[in-house]
Amino acid sequence: MDQRIIGRKEKISLPKLGLSLVWAKVDTGAYTSSLHAEEIREEVVAGKKVLKFQILMPAHNKFTGKTLVFEKYREKKVKNSFGQAEIRYLIETELSLAGEKFIAEFTLSDRSTMKNSILLGRKILRGRFLVDVSKTNLGKPYRSKK
Template identity: 80%
Template sequence: MLPKIIGRKEKISLPKLGLSLVWAKIDTGAYSSSLHAEEIREEEVGGLKVLKFQVLMAGHPKFSGKTVTAKKYRQKKVKNSFGQAEVRFLIETEIRIAGETYKAEFTLSDRSNMKNSILLGRKVLRERFLVDVTKTNLGKAYRHKK
């Protein structure tokens, strides 16, 4: 199967997190994907450890402040945009992009100083997509095809 062509920015959905058609930056220089989150904390609920965090989407007030609970999560050491190593929480969730749904891993980080709340890295793009850096939202053409 040939990879689909997407642009440098795409509208994606993260249905399990309640996010629908929000902008994500496609970053072929990053290995993993990242999602802006705040108030990230581990809690014990019913004797089990869970991860709670708020998803805050810049420019999307209807999605701002929603608290999400993840039962499956782990910590991962990553290099931030400044090349410094840090430990972040990582969750796995569904991503819908260009008419397809995949499982994807996202590290949670404070991206409030960044232009884009969601960054998609090579791991989710590999063998699925080619990126045309001159365009945006090419995935919409695939959403309407059956």
């Protein structure tokens, strides 16, 4: 399988979350990908437990304006940037990066003090992408050569 070369920051789309061409930091030091979320809560709707949250995009200065609801989610133990273990909610959603679309896992965390709202970890990158840390936005949509 050919691996596309991407840079240290890339524009991605998360269509199910209403995000199109937003910046994400590629972090080969992180295993799991992370998405900034606020007002994260579990609620019971029609007898079913759901996860509700809002995402703050793109530079932590405005809400997308809607509360997202996920029926399929789980909790995952992760090490934060300080090396401390914590439990986070994990969702799966469609990711579009460098002309490829696939289902990716994201943990939800408060990244309001971080420069980047979205972090792409090794799990998403493995087998799909190589990272050139000297560049940004290399992953423009793929066009096959005929």
